[in-house]
Amino acid sequence: MYNTLSKRKEPFATVEAGKVGIYLCGPTVYDKAHIGHMVGPVIFDCIKRYLTYRGYKVNWVVNITDVDDKLIKKANERGISMLQVAEENIEDYQSNLAALGVDQIDHFPRATDCMPEIIAFVEELVKQGNAYESEGDVYFDVGKDAEYGKLSNRSIESMQGEGGSTGERKRHVADFALWKSAKPGEPSWESPWGAGRPGWHIECSAMSKKLLGETFDIHGGGLDLVFPHHENEIAQSECCHHKPMVLYWAHNGLLRKGGDSGKIGGGDAGEKMSRSKGAGGLADLIKRQGGERIRFFLLRTHYRSTVLFNEPAIEEAGTGLEAFYRLFKRYTRITGHDFYALKPNTHRSESKSDGEAASAAAEAASPAARCRERFIAAMDDDFNTGGAIGELFELSTITNKFCDEANLEGDGKNDMAAIAKFTSLLTTIKELANILGMFLKPPATAGKGDDLTAKLMPLVIEVRAAARKNKNFAVADKIRDTLGPLGIVLEDRAGGTEWSASQTGLGGTAPGDSAPGDSPGAKWSGAIMGLLIQLRADARAAKDFATGDMIRTRLGEIGVTLEDRAGGTEWTLA
RNA sequence: GGCGCCGUAGCCAAGUGGCUAAGGCAUCGGAUUGCAAAUCCGACAUCCCCGGUUCGAAUCCGGGCGGCGCCUCCA
Numbered sequence: 001m002y003n004t005l006s007k008r009k010e011p012f013a014t015v016e017a018g019k020v021g022i023y024l025c026g027p028t029v030y031d032k033a034h035i036g037h038m039v040g041p042v043i044f045d046c047i048k049r050y051l052t053y054r055g056y057k058v059n060w061v062v063n064i065t066d067v068d069d070k071l072i073k074k075a076n077e078r079g080i081s082m083l084q085v086a087e088e089n090i091e092d093y094q095s096n097l098a099a100l101g102v103d104q105i106d107h108f109p110r111a112t113d114c115m116p117e118i119i120a121f122v123e124e125l126v127k128q129g130n131a132y133e134s135e136g137d138v139y140f141d142v143g144k145d146a147e148y149g150k151l152s153n154r155s156i157e158s159m160q161g162e163g164g165s166t167g168e169r170k171r172h173v174a175d176f177a178l179w180k181s182a183k184p185g186e187p188s189w190e191s192p193w194g195a196g197r198p199g200w201h202i203e204c205s206a207m208s209k210k211l212l213g214e215t216f217d218i219h220g221g222g223l224d225l226v227f228p229h230h231e232n233e234i235a236q237s238e239c240c241h242h243k244p245m246v247l248y249w250a251h252n253g254l255l256r257k258g259g260d261s262g263k264i265g266g267g268d269a270g271e272k273m274s275r276s277k278g279a280g281g282l283a284d285l286i287k288r289q290g291g292e293r294i295r296f297f298l299l300r301t302h303y304r305s306t307v308l309f310n311e312p313a314i315e316e317a318g319t320g321l322e323a324f325y326r327l328f329k330r331y332t333r334i335t336g337h338d339f340y341a342l343k344p345n346t347h348r349s350e351s352k353s354d355g356e357a358a359s360a361a362a363e364a365a366s367p368a369a370r371c372r373e374r375f376i377a378a379m380d381d382d383f384n385t386g387g388a389i390g391e392l393f394e395l396s397t398i399t400n401k402f403c404d405e406a407n408l409e410g411d412g413k414n415d416m417a418a419i420a421k422f423t424s425l426l427t428t429i430k431e432l433a434n435i436l437g438m439f440l441k442p443p444a445t446a447g448k449g450d451d452l453t454a455k456l457m458p459l460v461i462e463v464r465a466a467a468r469k470n471k472n473f474a475v476a477d478k479i480r481d482t483l484g485p486l487g488i489v490l491e492d493r494a495g496g497t498e499w500s501a502s503q504t505g506l507g508g509t510a511p512g513d514s515a516p517g518d519s520p521g522a523k524w525s526g527a528i529m530g531l532l533i534q535l536r537a538d539a540r541a542a543k544d545f546a547t548g549d550m551i552r553t554r555l556g557e558i559g560v561t562l563e564d565r566a567g568g569t570e571w572t573l574a
Numbered sequence: 575g576g577c578g579c580c581g582u583a584g585c586c587a588a589g590u591g592g593c594u595a596a597g598g599c600a601u602c603g604g605a606u607u608g609c610a611a612a613u614c615c616g617a618c619a620u621c622c623c624c625g626g627u628u629c630g631a632a633u634c635c636g637g638g639c640g641g642c643g644c645c646u647c648c649a
Contacts, residue, residue: 007578027649037649070647153577154645200647222649223579229648253579254643272643300587300598306580306642313586316599323598326612374596378588387588390597400613404606473608480610491611498612 001218002304002382004226004249005151009382014217015247019057021212022048023246025204025221025229026062026108029089030070033096033282035294035309036222036255036272041102042295042437043252043303043383044220048104049435050379054348061107061211063204064090067197072186082187086110096282099291099444101437107211111203115189118198118206121240122178122191130239134169136181136194142174145235151249152227176232178202201232208245209237219246223254223304224272253306285311292443293318299385299436320393324429324439327396331426333495334408335419340442342423344431348376368428371395375432385436392433399425409494452525452573453501455558460528461490461497463535463551468492475535482531486524529560533569536562 002009014020024044027037041062048058066086075082090110097105111118122138125131130144142148142156149155159174167173177199182188188195198206208216214237221230230249237245254272286294289311297317301307328339371391378387402425403409406418413419433439460479467475480490487502501524532551539547552562559574 025649028647034649040649068647152644155576158576159645220649224644224648227577227644228646252649254649256642272648302588304579305587308586313599316586319600320598323612330613378596384588387596390588393597397614401615404614468608471608477609484610489611492607492609493612 001248002250003247004251005246010248013247014056015213015215018055020048020051020059020218021216022058022060022218022220023204023208023212023216024060024062024219025225026064027089027093028065028068028070028200029086029093030068030074032089033093035282035285037093038096038100038102038282038294039252039255039298039303039307040220040222041097041105042100042298043385045102045104046299046385046436047218047250047383049437050383053346053435058104059106059212060104061109061208062105063207064093064108064110065200065203066090066110066112067187067203068200083112086112092283096286099286100295101291101440104437109207109211111198111207114203114207114210115198117210118202119179119189119191121202121206121209121236122198124240125178125236128239130236131178132171133193136196137166137169137177138179138193138199139170139175140178140232140236140239141171142176142235143172145239147238148174148235149231151234152231154227176201176228178236201229202236204229204233205236205240205245208233209241214241215244216246218248218250220250220252223251226251250303252303253301255307255309257309285314289314289318290443292438293321296321296389296438299438300389302382302384302386304382324392324396324433325443327399327426327429328439329498330400330403330409331422333493334403334413335423337423339426339430340439342427342430344427344434346431346434367398368395368425371398372428372432375435379435388432388436392429392436392438395425395429395432399429450522450525452558452560453528456525456528456532457488457499459551459554459558460532461499462554463532463547464490465497466547475538479531479535483528486527488524529571533562533571537569 001012022044024040026041027033044060044062048060051058064086067082071082071085075085078085094108097103122131125140126133126138129141131138131140156172156174166177179191179193179196179202180199181194181196186197188197208219219230219233234245256272293314297314298307300317331337331339371394375388375391378384378391381387399422402418403422406412406415406422408415408418408422430439460483464476464479467473467479483490483499489500489502491498491500532555536548536551539545539551555562555571561572561574563570563572
């Protein structure tokens, strides 16, 4: 595991054997979250899943900073309380996390819930002589900390400047506030130094101590927190406890705006994402793309890398994801079972009986087993999710190939041994993907059409099947060519024709004007009705009244009435 | 200016001393299909440049060039 403090990868050894304590710096909740806030939670969600898979008991803490100058400012602007601002944004943050499948967090401490611990921490630092009171504020005295600067690799001497607005209260410009006195009207807590609130960094020292102890295993956060936030945390905690605060400091790379993303923030392409530069709209993004795509997009790259973010890149990731979803449907076609109901191993090695051990040994040399080994090797190497995902794709190819060669959708459909092997391959995919928090449950279906579309499509397929049977390929192709631009794809398979719909076709090619409030599904069903009416007209023109009547009858069964008028056929839904 | 990070195919991206440099997207062939889609097979990389260390370098060292982060609030 890479350690920011030593600037190298180190063997993984925990404070207490078999247990891991993780602290991740969460957001300051003065505004809505943006996608950059999701990078840390997603990777640490994977880290916890993987460590759990490898047999560790993991305790993961993500703090919420709900008291801060920016919250106060925001509350004043909006004429509501600081607490209300915090509540709103915490809800936004947590619903975004849930959408991305981040559900491994054990504790969500809030700064305002830990005031006694924070005040006690500051008192201890003052008592030990590492901090001093000044006009109601309390400052950490960096000069008393010989190791100050070791995380971000800088020296106190190099720190110049005027020390900010409170510069004259400090002994050294690099000293930072542990406690800030309250101005009239500001939210405050009573303390030995009068009414006030905590400085930005002290809460993390206090909360990590409270929940994980004086020395814990992993401390994470964005690369932009290394200085001053984490530098100051180390200083506070280690001066207070006289022992290492953290074994591994893990910082994730930052998201930058990609070239053709257009409107993700205010500034130029390539700039860092940040709320102060207008990034936002995470909830909308999730609505458009779905959480799993975004998660997959983030995990394709190693967590310490900078990621260029733009929406087309997320769509590209989604394209790769589709191949897995198709494989899962293939599994259902063949076995009648649901991929998501498979129950893979949740730990690296489940205990095996002697007989199983023998077959396991035989299987160990298989391509699939090698994929699993490489997947684990990748995760062992500083949580290399990008490398791990490559193995997942490799497994997908192996599985499809096996399926093709055993002809499981044809002559091989009764080959129970082959189907068992097939199922085992899918189970392996699920086992490994679940470590990444992927494929745990079916993705939220974004725009699979409305009820009417779902009812009309079987009829369309039936009409097309009849046409194909009669070698009337012009009609069959017309149907597919009409649906294609809408994003509806027809796939002819041994067992019949399947249809699937994607949001992408609705971009600019959907017929009619998109009145606000129109669901995508309504566009689909409208276009499909247009197609059916056209098909019926064509059939009648060709004196194929059987087909024409069949269309009308079947539409009637699903509640659609056709009326032939001089100007054309109109339809109404009962 | 100080402290760091990065430069691998059209794009994204693993690999950090040694088998044919993973994988994805896109593109182009082939198998399959009535035609498609899907699936499979195949094609597609002077590893930014120059020098050095080494039997051997994308990988280590030095020097360029180019991109970026932090040093102020930031995930």
